[in-house]
Amino acid sequence: MGDHVPEQPVGSLSDAWRYCVGTGELPLALRRDYQDSLALIQREIGFRHIRGHGLLGDAVGVHRPYEWAGRRDVRHVFTYVDQVVDAYRELGIAPFVELGFMPSTLASGTQTMFWWQGNVTPPSSYTEWADLVLATVRHLVDRYGLDEVRTWPIEVWNEPNLKDFWLDADEAAYHHLYEVTATTIKEIDAGLQVGGPAISPGSDDWMARFAEFCATRDVPVDFVSRHAYSSGPAQHVPFGVHQTLAPAATLLEQFGKPREQLRGTPLAGLPVHITEFNSSYRPDNAIHDTAFHAAYLAPVIARGGEHADSYSYWTFSDMFEEAGVPAALFHGGFGLLTHRQIRKPTFHVYAFMRRLGSAILRQDDDYLVTRDDSGRITVLAWAPVDVTGPVGGIAGHRISLSLPMADASADGAAFLLRSSVSETMGNAWAAWGELGRPASPTARQLDILRETAEPVRRHARLPVVGGRVELDLVLDANEVTLVELSMVADETPQWWDERRLLGGTP
The missing domain is CATH 2.60.40.1500 (Glycosyl hydrolase domain; family 39)
Structure with missing residues (x-):
């Protein structure tokens, strides 16, 4: 027996596992292989939101300054934004909007991140940054309707607690960016969802100080976000890395951190979104491609909804170029799918989850x-x-x-x-x-x-x-x-x- x-x-199964999934830089969504992969993901799994970097970066081309009649002005161009978001909606998925990185034409410095050189410095003009945010969000509302865009969380920046992602990991500068951004969004409509601070593991004290800042300044915040990874330092080999892993339970512990840290603060009770999670934080670690990885993450995917309102697998596809163009079909990419839509073992954990009662x-x-x-x-x-x-x-x-x-x-x-x-x-x-x-x-x-x-x-x-x-x-x-x-x-x-x-x- x-x-x-x-x-x-004894309970109901949370659907937090399917609320969001990650993606590579947003311009990749214009490619056929990307859209074919996302169509497969949506047929067999069916995520509700998708989050990625680069919405405001140079490759999308929203911020376009020009001079005319002796003065500088800015045109906000949404040619690629529309193509990306239209493709998402046709496939039954909505954006989880991440506002970043900085357009080089608005940046205060030259520091960049990734092979595709996303600028990670504060704006040279916060007024012009507010205009950019206002134009972008208002365009989304005008094109897709206020009722729909109210359901799209809007996250301010990505991992500002890391020097690689935000100049000097300047916390005060991030708080100022967040305040300007959140206030601007709420000027459009109070029902739009805005949040942050999208921190990476290792700087847990940021969350409490973010809550204190928002409460002291009466800055709007509708959700909090952070990331979760369980790998150790990278041991580099040509075109790849190897890393130790902590037990998978540490990921669930990280999912639960924001609620612990916000207990007793004015932000207690807000939705918690883990807007990135995986084992390794590297896009070239072969562990991502293995059966071990599926068994390792299965208890996390099955039980993560007990600890957070969503947890977004990073990422749905190996269409991802932060470390450059992948050198082989299987290269340790983050994706549930390789290029050319080969399903990895971890893909099937999600496909199995969809068939649960x-x-x-x-x-x-x-x-x-x-x-x-x-x-x-x-x-x-x-x-x-x-x-x-x-x-x-x-x-x-x-x-x-x-x-x-x-x-x-x-x-x-x-x-x-x-x-x-x-x-x-x-x-x-x-x-x-x-x-x-x-x-x-x-x-x-x-x-x-x-x-x-x-x-x-x-x-x-x-x-x-x-x-x-x-x-x-x-x-x-x-x-x-x-x-x-x-x-x-x-x-x-x-x-x-x-x-x-x-x-x-x-």
């Missing part, structure tokens, strides 16, 4: 049991990983469950469908290695990789006795598996007999 799963729900019947360190409105039972289970042990994992982890299927007195049968990814199943990264790690796979090799990326499906018919099914799962190394169970309504004709398939007699 396995762990007894009760018939009555809304009622939680039981959850433990290595599984989550749910039920949907039709009575279908779903079990998401994962093999625990050891961040100090072999990345390849150990096969044989066992989970035994006694699951409620129907009325307590009912007997019958249940249909089981099991979908799995592991070191040996649904693991295109492993197949790519067996192919010799081709940097530019041929069309045939891409077909092979897409086929090997599919989860392995198994099915069976299990007896239902007294309204319950006994389920015994043995997990492969680094496996994440989804089990779906539904009652069978048997319509087999009375004359059916498999012994006659080859013309025999019963």
Whole structure:
């Protein structure tokens, strides 16, 4: 007899996991491969918002100063903004607006970040910055409607607590930027959502001081945001890095930090958005591509809604150029998908989450049991990983469950469908290695990789006795598996007999 799963729900499954997903620099959204990848993501997972850097950067071209009749003026141009946002909306996803980085034509300095050189200095004119914010947000409202844009969170900057992302990590300068920006947005409409400070791990004291600043100055703030990563210092190799990892539970601890830090402050109770999370903060760490990564993050994705209102996986696709143009198909990118839409094992964790029911019947360190409105039972289970042990994992982890299927007195049968990814199943990264790690796979090799990326499906018919099914799962190394169970309504004709398939007699 396995762990007894009760018939009555113990809670509801949060959908915070699908509220937002990250993306590379916004101009990438103009490319075909990007839009094909996002279309696949939306068909099979269905995120609600998407967040990325560079909305106000030079490559999008919003801030366009000019001189005429002896004076300087600025034209705000939304040619690319419209194309990007229109594409998002056609695919059923809305922006989680990040205001940044600084246009070089408005910047007070020359410090930049990333291969695509996003400027990270304060504005040379806060009046002109306010005009830029006002024009951009007002354009979005005029084009897409106030009711819709009110549902798009607007975040001010990205990781200002890091010197690489904000000149000298100047906290006072960020507070001033936030105040000017938030006040300007609220001038358009009080119902627009604005927040920050979008800090990275390691500067937790920023959150309390941000709350104090907003309260003291009566600065509007509708949500708070931060990021979460669990990797150690980078050990560099050509075209990549390797890093140690902390246990996955540390990510959940980071998700919960803002609520702890804001307790007792005027910002207590505000929504908390984790606007970036992953294991490594590097876009060239091969761990992102592995089955280990899926098993490592499965408990975080399954339970993150207990700690934050949203947690945005960074990112949906390897269309991402912060460290330059990727040197190979599998290069350790952040994405759930590679270029050319190869699904990574972690992609399937999200696809499995979409198929869970809304009622939680039981959850433990290595599984989550749910039920949907039709009575279908779903079990998401994962093999625990050891961040100090072999990345390849150990096969044989066992989970035994006694699951409620129907009325307590009912007997019958249940249909089981099991979908799995592991070191040996649904693991295109492993197949790519067996192919010799081709940097530019041929069309045939891409077909092979897409086929090997599919989860392995198994099915069976299990007896239902007294309204319950006994389920015994043995997990492969680094496996994440989804089990779906539904009652069978048997319509087999009375004359059916498999012994006659080859013309025999019963």
